[in-house]
Amino acid sequence: MRMMKGLMLTFLVAAPVAANSASVTYSYTGTVTAATGIYSSAGSAVSGTITIDFAAANPSQSAGTIGSVASGQWYQQSYGGAYYNTPLPPGFVFSATIQSGGVSYDGSTSLNNFGGASSVNGSVFPNGAAGDAQWNGYNTRFFSANSAAASFIQEQFGLGAVGTLIPFGANGLPVFGNANNFATGSLADTSNGATVGQLAFKITSLTPSAVPVPAAAWLMLSGLGAFGLFGRKRKQS
Numbered sequence: 001m002r003m004m005k006g007l008m009l010t011f012l013v014a015a016p017v018a019a020n021s022a023s024v025t026y027s028y029t030g031t032v033t034a035a036t037g038i039y040s041s042a043g044s045a046v047s048g049t050i051t052i053d054f055a056a057a058n059p060s061q062s063a064g065t066i067g068s069v070a071s072g073q074w075y076q077q078s079y080g081g082a083y084y085n086t087p088l089p090p091g092f093v094f095s096a097t098i099q100s101g102g103v104s105y106d107g108s109t110s111l112n113n114f115g116g117a118s119s120v121n122g123s124v125f126p127n128g129a130a131g132d133a134q135w136n137g138y139n140t141r142f143f144s145a146n147s148a149a150a151s152f153i154q155e156q157f158g159l160g161a162v163g164t165l166i167p168f169g170a171n172g173l174p175v176f177g178n179a180n181n182f183a184t185g186s187l188a189d190t191s192n193g194a195t196v197g198q199l200a201f202k203i204t205s206l207t208p209s210a211v212p213v214p215a216a217a218w219l220m221l222s223g224l225g226a227f228g229l230f231g232r233k234r235k236q237s
Contacts, residue, residue, distance in 0.1 A: 023051055023055070024208060024209070025049050025209045026052075027048075027207045028185075028207070029204055031046070032044055032201045034200040037189070037196045037197030038197035039103050041101055042100040042101045042103045042199050044101075045100065046201045048097040051092075052094055052120055052172075054076050058078040061078060061079060062075055066172035067168060067172040070124070072123065073121060073123040074121060074122055074123075075120065075121030076172070077121070078090070078117070080115050081112075081114050081115010081116060081145075082113060082114045082142075083144075083145050083150065088113075089118075092107070092116070094119060094157070095139050095155075096155045096185070098155065100201070103199060107141070111141065112141065114142040117140045118137075118138065118140070120172065124166060135159040135160075136157070136158045138155065139154065139156075140153070149192045150192075151190060152190050153189050156186050157185045159181060161181050183206065184201065185202075186201070
């Protein structure tokens with residue numbers, strides 16, 4: 001029984017660490033404020049998901065402490081590929097799916113050979129003005145290695161706060177729902193340096209999905225169950 005309690009305590013201590021290291025997905029809805037060019041088939045409403053995975057960030061390309069409210073900015077990002085003349089990043093720190101009328105886009109798809117960049121960042125500036133605290137996430141996928149006339153698709157989600165409200169928590173995740181918070185999103189497609197389509201929208205709801213329990217945690221739970229069953233059998237005998 002002491003062993004059972006010890007293992008349970010170990011799991012409870014390890015669980016928050018495992019949860020913080022897992023990617024988090026949010027569902028959102030919103031209203032379209034602009035739809036031009038190749039995105040002109042969008043409707044009046046928009047919905048989709050955003051996914052944040054700090055484990056995909058490159059420490060050498062990031063700075064600050066996640067979720068810090070000290071004056072200044074923190075950011076977790078990863079970039080690479082031929083466009084940057086560096087190896088491709090292993091994944092996206094931020095990605096989103098977008099669905100609106102005839103527009104459907106999934107930014108979580110694999111990086112192409114020309115690379116990409118993604119970032120989550122927060123900033124706090126104690127000047128008391130509107131928008132002095134912000135949280136942003138963006139994902140850019142490049143289709144040309146020519147930086148002078150690049151072709152790329154970028155999706156961006158921004159969350160701001162009026163006054164001293166902070167639109168992100170200590171874990172660096174967005175805080176939404178306060179009446180003084182405002183959120184926007186956009187999808188832009190650029191070909192040879194010229195914008196060929198843009199979809200802009202206002203976020204009206206943001207709902208976090210359940211954080212998946214890592215496989216290792218399920219194995220640990222199974223082991224704990226086995227110890228419990230073994231203890232019951234010994235007691236009965």
